[in-house]
Amino acid sequence: MLQQIMNSPTMDYMQRGLAAANLRQEVISNNIANVNTPKFKRSDVIFESLLAKELGLDDDKKKLKMVRTHDRHLPMAPPDSRAAARIQLDDSTTMRVDDNNVDIDAEMASLAKNQIYYNAMAKKIGGYIQGVKTVITSK
Structure with a gap:
């Protein structure tokens, strides 16, 4: 049960x-x-757009989700692929004469944004685990 x-x-x-x-x-x-x-x-790392695509949230069209309503129904096929973070090289721009395209201000802003995102995800996971723990230990 805990595994599930x-x-x-x-x-x-x-x-x-x-x-x-x-x-x-x-x-x-x-x-x-x-x-x-x-x-x-x-x-740069791309993940959120890949996850949205996996979940079917990237389209303007609304997709119907398949639901298994009876134990004797055939199981649903898992998604074709799971979204995973990928590194993407940005070779389309140039910031300086030496062909370097790193903008330190943009990178520092991305760093701060990512730190907030990471902290929020860690807190959300901690809350989820705490909720599971509460359910298990409550009488």
């Missing part, structure tokens, strides 16, 4: 969001570390 609770879709989405924030932190730190490296091209 901890492997719930909600927990899965939150864990992947936290992993994406962690990867984004590493990528932003790498961008900042290479702000003065000639010909360096910044990278």
